[in-house]
Amino acid sequence: MTTTPRWADYQYEIYLNGLSGAVPRLPADLSRLEELVERRLGAGPAGYVIGAAGTGSTARANRAALDRWRIVPRMLRDVAERDLSVELFGRRLPTPLALAPVGILKIAHPDAEPAAARAAAARGVPYVLSSASSTPMERVAEAMGDAERWFQLYWPKDREVARSFLSRARAAGYTALFVTLDTPLLSWRPRDLDQAYLPFLHGVGTANYFSDPAFRAGLAKPVEEDREAAVRHFLGMFSDAGKTWPDLAFLREHWDGPIVLKGVLHPDDARAAADAGMDGVVVSNHGGRQVAGAVAAADALPGVVAAAGDRLTVLFDSGVRTGDDVFKALALGARAVLLGRPYVYGLALDGQAGVDHVIRCLLAELDLTLALSGHADPASPGPSDLIREAL
Numbered sequence: 001m002t003t004t005p006r007w008a009d010y011q012y013e014i015y016l017n018g019l020s021g022a023v024p025r026l027p028a029d030l031s032r033l034e035e036l037v038e039r040r041l042g043a044g045p046a047g048y049v050i051g052a053a054g055t056g057s058t059a060r061a062n063r064a065a066l067d068r069w070r071i072v073p074r075m076l077r078d079v080a081e082r083d084l085s086v087e088l089f090g091r092r093l094p095t096p097l098a099l100a101p102v103g104i105l106k107i108a109h110p111d112a113e114p115a116a117a118r119a120a121a122a123r124g125v126p127y128v129l130s131s132a133s134s135t136p137m138e139r140v141a142e143a144m145g146d147a148e149r150w151f152q153l154y155w156p157k158d159r160e161v162a163r164s165f166l167s168r169a170r171a172a173g174y175t176a177l178f179v180t181l182d183t184p185l186l187s188w189r190p191r192d193l194d195q196a197y198l199p200f201l202h203g204v205g206t207a208n209y210f211s212d213p214a215f216r217a218g219l220a221k222p223v224e225e226d227r228e229a230a231v232r233h234f235l236g237m238f239s240d241a242g243k244t245w246p247d248l249a250f251l252r253e254h255w256d257g258p259i260v261l262k263g264v265l266h267p268d269d270a271r272a273a274a275d276a277g278m279d280g281v282v283v284s285n286h287g288g289r290q291v292a293g294a295v296a297a298a299d300a301l302p303g304v305v306a307a308a309g310d311r312l313t314v315l316f317d318s319g320v321r322t323g324d325d326v327f328k329a330l331a332l333g334a335r336a337v338l339l340g341r342p343y344v345y346g347l348a349l350d351g352q353a354g355v356d357h358v359i360r361c362l363l364a365e366l367d368l369t370l371a372l373s374g375h376a377d378p379a380s381p382g383p384s385d386l387i388r389e390a391l
Contacts, residue, residue: 054292
């Protein structure tokens, strides 16, 4: 018999620790972490992790859109016992939260992806590993044991490398495939440009490629003998701006589990995903990192949910910082939320323990927000539980 976690109890754990003079190493308000990371990391890594496309208008729009939705609490409902578990892609998960795919975590902390993955596994939160990780997918899988893990694909030009990645991910126990569609090219990112900083050029974020037999087969010399040539080969095939909807058949042919398309913002694209036999979409603008001036993810969410109907599982990311943000996404129709930058900030500031703190804070706040708004589970909130403030 399993016991439903009481996520809200994290606050009492913190208060009780305070009796002996102990306070948390990191803030409980996760929106404060960015400022700390800005001071902790060097200009290049900080800009890469925190920065966004153009002036940052899309990243700001993400926050503004979530803030415009206001929760309408309901009273005298039995919320003594809450169950945050959800069913996604045929699996029962303890919460509607997963850690989003974020590459190149070595620039944030030397323990990189394995530390974040271990923290996620310890709390039953799925971890989505980026193709651009700084640790090979097999090592990250080993760090997670039997915990739920999903693999994110930056769809390369080289079909053999794509095929090899999918085969390796399946063999390593990744159960769902997340295909990022919004990065066929890198966007104009002034903070990175001002520092002339692109980690890939230093061979960071290339671990899955440099360890891949299909990738290595395309090199004149082994990676270890000519790293610069390997980096150039990587840059030439990392992504493909020529992919179109019919190409999804290749992925379905080589992946027998759920396939989720990440970066969908238009209702017609959700319909096209369903028509192509996909299992889900992530409503996301890459945290504001790709298209400057793009629609806020939370503003796009209702339209995508309506278009998806019961044909797709809709997930959400971009701009999430708090438990009430998660509540709002669920109320607008998302089945679960992917958390990105905040866990990376936690990693940068305190390694695995920092990621654990971020996960527990977010889930405690979500649990309390649900209860105090009159809801006992993630499926309960709906559009009628929100009011949208005028611009």
